[in-house]
Amino acid sequence: MHSAPRSEQPPTATHCPYCAFQCGMRLAGPREQAVITGNDLFPVNQGALCIKGWTAAATLAHPDRLLTPLARNARGVLVPATWDEALDRTARALREAQARYGRDAAGVFGGGALTNEQAYLLGKFARLALGTSNIDYNGRFCMSSAAAAGLRAFGIDRGLPFPLGDIPHAEVILLAGGNPAETMPPIMQYFAAQRANGGQLIVVDPRRTSTAQEAALHLRLIPGSDAALANGLLHILVRDGLIDQEYIRARTEGFERVRAEVATYWPERVERITGVPEAHLVRAAHLLGTARTAMVLTARGAEQHAQGVNNALAYINLALALGLVGKPASGYGCLTGQGNGQGGREHGQKADQLPGYRRIDDPAARRHVAAVWGIPEDQLPGPGSSAYELLDGLGQEGGVRALLVMASNVVVSAPHAQHVEERLRALDFLAVADFFLSETAQLADVVLPVAQWAEEGGTMTNLEGRVILRQRAVAPPPGVRTDLEVLCALAERLGKGQFFAFADERQVFEELRRASAGGVADYAGITYERIAAQQGVFWPCPAEDHPGTPRLFAEGFPTPSGRARFHPVRHQPPAEEPDASYPLYLTTGRVLAQYQSGTQTRRVDRLRELAPEPLAEVHPATARRYGLREGQTVTLRTRRGAAAFTVKLTAGIREDTVFVPFHWGGVLAANRLTNPALDPTSRMPEFKVCAVRIERTEDGGPRTE
Ligand SMILES: Nc1nc2c(c(=O)[nH]1)N[C@H]1C(S)=C(S)[C@@H](COP(=O)(O)OP(=O)(O)OC[C@H]3O[C@@H](n4cnc5c(=O)[nH]c(N)nc54)[C@H](O)[C@@H]3O)O[C@H]1N2
Numbered sequence: 001m002h003s004a005p006r007s008e009q010p011p012t013a014t015h016c017p018y019c020a021f022q023c024g025m026r027l028a029g030p031r032e033q034a035v036i037t038g039n040d041l042f043p044v045n046q047g048a049l050c051i052k053g054w055t056a057a058a059t060l061a062h063p064d065r066l067l068t069p070l071a072r073n074a075r076g077v078l079v080p081a082t083w084d085e086a087l088d089r090t091a092r093a094l095r096e097a098q099a100r101y102g103r104d105a106a107g108v109f110g111g112g113a114l115t116n117e118q119a120y121l122l123g124k125f126a127r128l129a130l131g132t133s134n135i136d137y138n139g140r141f142c143m144s145s146a147a148a149a150g151l152r153a154f155g156i157d158r159g160l161p162f163p164l165g166d167i168p169h170a171e172v173i174l175l176a177g178g179n180p181a182e183t184m185p186p187i188m189q190y191f192a193a194q195r196a197n198g199g200q201l202i203v204v205d206p207r208r209t210s211t212a213q214e215a216a217l218h219l220r221l222i223p224g225s226d227a228a229l230a231n232g233l234l235h236i237l238v239r240d241g242l243i244d245q246e247y248i249r250a251r252t253e254g255f256e257r258v259r260a261e262v263a264t265y266w267p268e269r270v271e272r273i274t275g276v277p278e279a280h281l282v283r284a285a286h287l288l289g290t291a292r293t294a295m296v297l298t299a300r301g302a303e304q305h306a307q308g309v310n311n312a313l314a315y316i317n318l319a320l321a322l323g324l325v326g327k328p329a330s331g332y333g334c335l336t337g338q339g340n341g342q343g344g345r346e347h348g349q350k351a352d353q354l355p356g357y358r359r360i361d362d363p364a365a366r367r368h369v370a371a372v373w374g375i376p377e378d379q380l381p382g383p384g385s386s387a388y389e390l391l392d393g394l395g396q397e398g399g400v401r402a403l404l405v406m407a408s409n410v411v412v413s414a415p416h417a418q419h420v421e422e423r424l425r426a427l428d429f430l431a432v433a434d435f436f437l438s439e440t441a442q443l444a445d446v447v448l449p450v451a452q453w454a455e456e457g458g459t460m461t462n463l464e465g466r467v468i469l470r471q472r473a474v475a476p477p478p479g480v481r482t483d484l485e486v487l488c489a490l491a492e493r494l495g496k497g498q499f500f501a502f503a504d505e506r507q508v509f510e511e512l513r514r515a516s517a518g519g520v521a522d523y524a525g526i527t528y529e530r531i532a533a534q535q536g537v538f539w540p541c542p543a544e545d546h547p548g549t550p551r552l553f554a555e556g557f558p559t560p561s562g563r564a565r566f567h568p569v570r571h572q573p574p575a576e577e578p579d580a581s582y583p584l585y586l587t588t589g590r591v592l593a594q595y596q597s598g599t600q601t602r603r604v605d606r607l608r609e610l611a612p613e614p615l616a617e618v619h620p621a622t623a624r625r626y627g628l629r630e631g632q633t634v635t636l637r638t639r640r641g642a643a644a645f646t647v648k649l650t651a652g653i654r655e656d657t658v659f660v661p662f663h664w665g666g667v668l669a670a671n672r673l674t675n676p677a678l679d680p681t682s683r684m685p686e687f688k689v690c691a692v693r694i695e696r697t698e699d700g701g702p703r704t705e
């Protein structure tokens, strides 16, 4: 009998490298022939995976894999280097920039793909080894608006304050700006169970997505009009006596100003602003207002706006006025996106944050973390600049001159991408830690080849706030190091080795537990053993005998008064609206078979077959107006730049809107088009709306640039 080497070792239980659903999977080695199966014992996905999860092993032994550090030589070419050369050069460049321009001239850019241990250590590396305030991460482009809204309204930012298992028991769910049928497909089991229980789903999206097709009601709004829509729904609920007066009185504050604000959002006006017919608004409000249990969920469609915080707050107002938050099978939640999009925003890679979701400008928080790290408090820098502002200032007076990027591909994923690329080129020095030569790594002076998901251990926190263990399942290829090893080796070269003497990720986690103890995101009671035994532990979990917290807000809110806070929100138009030169709305997002900037998924054959190139979704009536055919190449142009797409006709999208995915680089990059207008609070860029025009490629376009 033929016996494969993998049959000798039982498969290891681990988790998918991609989205925040963090499906449990089993991986049987070796790395070159790794086989993935769904882990039916993990309660969240119960064995189900999407096509990205099934094919994830393809990245492990991929021929493009970086197996040696690279360094740019005198002729400007990236050539192989030893680890010592690469690390020495990186440490020297960071130090030189600081000697010349001050401590904040060294910068760090992280990502929500990093484990909790890596994100924690990256924050410690920036603050302690470099002493710079300039660290931020790609979650600023992702979760920051919902995070800021959650903190303001509830005093805490945990994407879902309840487990996914509550979804089937909600009679009505309103989902604004999310397409989970493509972005986290196994979650659809929960919506299907909800429907089987007689529940109804309302989807708010400018497109009739595969998620909207599952819904009882689809509100096809104009991009950038969510706040008006949410205010309009609340107006109807107030008018028709469907709000929960008793809950508002007992558990919230600030409703009167919200009631006054929404009084002017009468349905005809809201129909004008949002493009959603009055009858649909009334139906949605009545479905929500008469349900005994209901949820309001948001995702990036509502959040990635220069008004993103206001949009999220307007949806939160709706949930509070209906008395949903903290009630069984009810509440407000946001669907977190990246693999560790939740944990990655808790432990200090954010510009204004220390571990445990502490504020870096809070004296008590500073004292606590400085004590855990063993340094005087005044050595901790203050808050730094947000992701886009950090990138925008690269190489400039007062900006970062030497940058370390770990787990982000900003050349593809940041707004106004060509400008960001210019700024990266203006740096004195760029180091990128990645396992493939991403578009951003191609610009680097030093590339540090690191281990991938299945090759290293650590914890992740899924979209429910469940801390899970991603176990090492295969050995990394010789020649690569883990992100943790890279950070410790750099800290050593910066003379701070004694603060980074970690033998493995478990030791980092032990320190993270202490650093987070007493903070909002308290992990003090979580151990690797407990996670394995309980299939994950929900934070906050302040002590080892504490059960963890699957549901928040049943008793009260972690605000000074113990009440949730309403915030009056006024609809404001997007930073850029269609006009004679750029007559259509452009919105951007995702497709099922590609992930983020595409560094990983564009390299997986099966996924490339499914989604080989970016398609611009255009309504057939719009196509007729511009003389476009299905499959034709067009140039989309905005005030920032132009990019090339293949036309896909779809009657599900609004006639005034074009949708493109952002998973490709170069002339195919949606972010050549997007508007870097920022939300005043969250500093989230306006990825989801700007003004665009369609040019047929014979009119001239980026294919020839
Ligand atoms: N396949 C795949 N899955 C992923 C990812 C991926 O790259 N690929 N990325 C992961 C990450 S990091 C994230 S953050 C999540 C994102 O998950 P989602 O938020 O579900 O994804 P998006 O496609 O960015 O946006 C969702 C929807 O918002 C709609 N939309 C656009 N403009 C507006 C608007 O103004 N208002 C409203 N209400 N809706 C609007 C779009 O039409 C789109 O259908 O997905 C995660 N999962």
Ligand SMILES: Nc1nc2c(c(=O)[nH]1)N[C@H]1C(S)=C(S)[C@@H](COP(=O)(O)OP(=O)(O)OC[C@H]3O[C@@H](n4cnc5c(=O)[nH]c(N)nc54)[C@H](O)[C@@H]3O)O[C@H]1N2
Pocket (backbone or CB within 6 Å): 111, 112, 113, 114, 115, 138, 139, 141, 142, 143, 300, 304, 337, 338, 406, 407, 408, 409, 410, 412, 413, 414, 415, 433, 434, 435, 436, 438, 450, 452, 453, 483, 588, 589, 590, 595, 596, 597, 598, 599, 600, 662, 670, 671, 674, 687
């Ligand atoms: N137009 C438009 N732009 C968007 C969005 C949108 O909806 N529209 N969405 C935004 C959102 S929500 C997000 S989250 C961002 C994401 O955008 P990016 O920050 O670019 O995210 P990824 O593509 O996941 O980049 C991760 C990079 O790090 C590498 N990597 C993955 N895991 C690890 C690891 O563990 N260690 C190291 N060192 N490297 C790793 C990958 O190979 C890849 O090159 O894009 C944003 N950009």
Ligand code: SF4
Pocket (backbone or CB within 6 Å): 016, 017, 018, 019, 020, 021, 022, 023, 045, 048, 049, 050, 051, 052, 053, 054, 183, 184, 185, 186
């Ligand atoms: S990409 Fe998300 S939904 Fe798909 S298998 Fe991975 S974790 Fe599950």
Ligand SMILES: [Mo]
Pocket (backbone or CB within 6 Å): 141, 142, 143, 337, 338, 341
């Ligand atoms: Mo994201």
